[in-house]
Amino acid sequence: MNLFADFETRIKNALEALDIIKEKRSEVDFGRIAIEPPRDPSHGDVATNAAMVLAKPLGTNPRALADIIAAALRNDSDVSEVSVAGPGFINIRLATGYWQRLLSSVIVDGLGYGRSTLGQGRKANVEYVSANPTGPMHVGHCRGAVVGDALANLMAFAGYDVTKEYYINDAGGQIDVLARSVFLRYREALGENIGAIPEGLYPGDYLVPVGQELAAEYGPRLHNMPEEDWMAIVKDKAIDAMMALIRDDLDALNVHHDVFFSERTLHANGAQRIRQAINDLTFKGHVYKGTLPPPKGQLPEDWEDREQTLFRSTEVGDDMDRPLIKSDGSYTYFAADVAYFKDKYDRGYDEMIYILGADHGGYVKRLEAVARAVSGGKAKLTVLLCQLVKLFRNGEAVKMGKRLGNFVTLRDVVDEVGRDAVRFMMLYRKNSEPLDFDFAKVTEQSKDNPVFYVQYAHARCASVFRQAKEAFPDLDIDSLDLSSSTGLITDPNELQLIAKLAEYPRIVEAAALAQEPHRLAFYLYDLASFFHAHWNKGKEQPELRFVNDKNRELSVARLGLVHAVASVLKSGLAITGTAAPEEMR
Structure with a gap:
């Protein structure tokens, strides 16, 4: 049961029945009516702006219209109170019986509670991580990785048909540098003293095993080949080895992709797929031959005003036209981006989401322009930028530098604090805001550590069932129909907890629509806070405890409430990719 969807229907039905609406039905639009929790919970359980948005087209005063609507809503048996606030906001308080039925619904739905049909099966492609395969993944x-994976999980839960994709940047200059770096380690494995790693090559020791494998497989044969011959062999070996490292790192973080798309496939057969993508844009009138103005600021010494093949991207929302084919006939990196998007579109995706680092902010407009040009505006492309993560240890900054070979790897972080702490904390701030990650704080067992606080709430739920088995040894808890006893749940604190559970479907849909998985992490923390607060009240007031050995029926009813809380916590944690432990020590 989705409380807010339910009352959206009820309120609109009540509006349809009003004479003032019937007289001008063609002039009013219900689309702007919002049904949401009041900002101040003391005002009620559900609030609507219906009178505020309908008063003008109806030619009446918002407050007067609100009074008419409120009178109609008071006829609903599930409504215990309706009040009008300010210039016409309507606040609704629900009857206890409604909360009891909603709790039954949550119990019956279990881990499926909150699942939505919002996406209506639309195909969505979420591409994330896509790190260059030049070494193990670093914390950057x-x-x-976490934002993309959690967003994909969230959208799938909200009814989208989601594909998780990784774009392997295995073409271009950085792969040549990788191959030369590996070849140096290969020579080292043959017994050659290679000295210091030359500037510009990757110095990390993670390349040593790759060089050793090449030496074991080929012996000195590669050393005797010209570079153009050994380069292809070493590239393949190096890319395979690096992708194995990356997949292993991602697995440690509980991140698993459905598709690994190789950039090199776009360049195969004479870059046939890139050529076809450019031809498609040309046919649609988006390509021309011309020159670009010099870059703003100081003019580079090697800049030349040469004719190139250009994408007329300014006509589809970009701030400048983009080169596709250079004056020497070679394709630009951006041309591969065009071909890659076209490949996604041809695979039938309605929505494409790119999760990129903050340093890729300049790519947003050009990628959006590509989507408009290739799909004719039919496909939606969204770029989400993730700001930097700053590492701290007890408040002291942890420095890292990838090219020096001493960077902090993703695996270092996961091994030290665990995947759950990493995943949840990476979501505990909006992706567009910088995030400070302190190794000490994310392992604290306190309310100030969100992942501990939420997981501890789930573990406490499990402990309540263990307590019930001790209190009532003859009670077969596993076979109980917990949804049938909710009529005994009447305490105001318990009803507040149900109201918090009622927000879950709305949070799922809102977070999926906004593509903001951090909203779910915030909600789980709030739900955990409500649960812990009620648990603590039971310490001071024994009659509020979930298990009361002197009241078997009430205890069973409260087990239903605890089961519902545990289900929502487990469901939400699963979307974030975080475990829901039964015990914590």
Whole structure:
């Protein structure tokens, strides 16, 4: 049961029945009516702006219209109170019986509670991480990996048909640098003293095993080949080895992709797929031959005003036209981006989401322009930028530098604090805001550590069932129909807890629509806070305890409430990719 969807229907039905609406039905639009929790919970359980948005087209005063609507809503047996606030906001308080039935619904739905049909099966592609395969993943990749994975999980739960995709940047200059770096380690494995790693090559020791494998497989044969011959062999070996490292790192973070798309496939067969994508844009009138103005600021010494093949991207929302084919006939990196988007579109995706680092902010407009041009405006493309993660240890900054070979790897972080702490904390701030990650704080067992606080709430739920088995040894808890006893749940604190559970479907849909998985992490923390607060009240007031060995029926009813809380916590934690432990020590 979705409380807010339910009352949206009820309120609109009540509006349809009003004479003032019937007289001018063609002039009013219900689309702007919001049904949501009041900002101040003391005002009620449900609030609507219906009178505020309908008063003008109806030619009446918002407050007067609110009084008419409120009178109609008071006829609903599930409504215990309706009040009008300010210039015409309507606040509704629900009857106890409604909360009891809603709790029954949550219990019956279990882990399926909150699942939505919002996406209506639309195909969505979420591409994230896509780190260059030049070494193990560092902590800078971690946030995008978690945000992308959680967003994909969230959208799937909200009814989208989601594909998780990784774009392997296995073409271009950085792969040549990788191959030369590996070849140096290969020579080292043959017994050659290679000295210091030359500037510009990757110095990390993670390349040593790759060089050793090449030496074991080929012996000195590669050393005797010209570069153009050994380069292809070493590239393949190096890319495979790096992707194995990356997949292993992602697995440690509980991140699993459905598709690994190789950029090199776009360049195969004479870059046939890139050529076809450019031809498609040309046919649609988006390509021309011309020159670009010099870059703003100081003019580079090597800049030349040469004719190139250009994408007329300014006509589809970009701030400048983009080169596709250079004056020497070679394709630009952006041309591969065009071909890659076209490949996604041809695979039938309605929505494409790119999770990129904050340093890729300049790519947003050009990618959006590509989507409009290739799909004719039919496909939606969204770029989410993840700001930097700053590492701290007890408040002291942890420095890292990838090219020096001493960077902090993703695996370092996961191994030290665990995947759950990493995943949840990477979501505990909006992706567009910087995030400070302190190794000490994310392992604290306190309310100030969100992941501990939420997981501890789930573990406490499990402990309540263990207590019930001790209190009532003859009670077969596993076979109980917990949804049938909710009529005994009447305490105001318990009803507040149900009201918090009622927000879950709305949070799922709102977070999926806004593509903001951090909203779910915030909600789980709030739900945990409500649960812990009620648990603590039971310490001072024994009659509020979930298990009361002197009241078997009430205890069973409260087990239903605890089961509902546990289900929502487990469901939400699963979307974030975080475990829901039964015990915590």
